[in-house]
Amino acid sequence: MHSSGGVSWNRRLADWTATGLMALTAVLVIAPLFAVLFYLVYRGIGSLNWAFLTHTPAPPGATGGGMANAIVGSGIILAIASAIGIPLGIGSGVFLSEYGRNRYGNVIRFTADLLNGVPSIVIGMTIWGLVVVTQKHFSALAGGIALGIMMVPTITRSTEEMLLMVAQPVREAAWGLGIPRWRTTVSVVLATAKSGIITGIMLAFARVAGETAPLMFTAFGNQYWNLRPDRPIAALPLQIFYYAGSAYEDWIRQAWAGALVLIILIMGSVSVVRLVARKGAITGTA
16 A cells, blocks of 8 residues: 555554654653752752852751852862873773774773772772872862772773774875874874763763762761862762751751752753863864
């Protein structure tokens, strides 16, 4: 049986069915995210105010206060983690893609995949033994090292995959012009795969931004302001964890507000980086 357009109704029905199933799966993937966002806004928006963003925590049992020190502390820890994890991850990914088709590359791949599956609390305990015990105190630096190590395997593997997607003739064209291999890798291959590499970096960043267990063994937390990387420091995940398990209703409300702020900061940073990268790609193309 054929329709007036020459395409059978069976094929049209199959096309509509497949399209509907794909749309349904897309909705099922997106729905949990919107459900989480809606519930966080519902529970946390009432406690989100200027005092919450600018004040330090109130004493136990007292109402008011905020998580300003935890917001800044999270920024410091994540900056340290990014300074450690991003260069190591990109460098390892470049090595695996361009020079790692040998047993050394196989060892690095296996190590990265294994490290990616290690529970975060184990990494926190390891850094506690290696850094905190050596320093004889908790610190933002120890927390940044723990989160930076967690970022490395994700960035490494995503960078490798993105670089492998760059067509080999692109490299050969640069070599044919007399450009050294290292310069080809930096100026041509990395530039071509920049968007995908940034996506991998932001995935790793988003993953570690909400980690609590490693920070319990490293940064520890702090009820007061601290901007020194060699001292215990507050962080949003830690503050949320402590407040959510407390017996004070006001702290529980602030825990929901802190969770909302954490999600907003992660989404905002990811969106800004992707927007800047996209504008840079458009400018470079033009």
